[in-house]
Amino acid sequence: MSTEHPSVLTGPALPPGYGSVNPFAAVRGPGGCAGFVRFVEEVFGGRETLAAHTVDADGLLIHAEVRVGDSTIMCADAKPQWAFTPALLQVYVADVAEVVDRAVAHGAEVVTPPTAFHGGQRLARLLDPWHGVWWLFEYGPGSTAPSEGPDELPRWRPDPDAPPSEVFRTVDEAMTHLGPPLP
Structure with a gap:
């Protein structure tokens, strides 16, 4: 299709x-x-x-x-x-930890530290000084992105009785409390 x-x-x-x-x-x-x-x-x-x-x-x-x-x-x-209106931006990077360190040095806060993620990728999230949230995906050899998988809905669903994952909990907390930056 x-x-x-x-x-x-x-x-x-x-x-x-x-x-x-x-x-x-x-x-x-x-x-x-x-x-x-x-x-x-x-x-x-x-x-x-x-x-x-x-x-x-x-x-x-x-x-x-x-x-x-x-x-x-x-x-x-x-x-x-x-x-x-917060900016919600996603960027593919070669080294997620390096980008996180550089962003923190320029005033960003870590929302989700570099974490193993789906398809062998690593994920981190940042809150920039303007309260935009950045999703950083480290993609490289051995990684796969959803676009590389079969064109069908995944069968996996989270366990409704399990506590939320760190990846979900951190972004949920950030988005729940997100507001405009102080003047």
């Missing part, structure tokens, strides 16, 4: 640096959107697309783009009247 739709651009039909779907984060907090861009540059080796840097009449950054690997994260300063 094909997952492509004729109205969605893919592969070479896309502009350089963009995927079919690109995340957009409306951030508020330390240094605003410009601070978020610097964090992504320092932690993930991102590079801002300067041609997209657009300041609104009120002085807030209404649009910026930062390239990470082969993806683009779009972002803006959240307007004061906008509801807090």
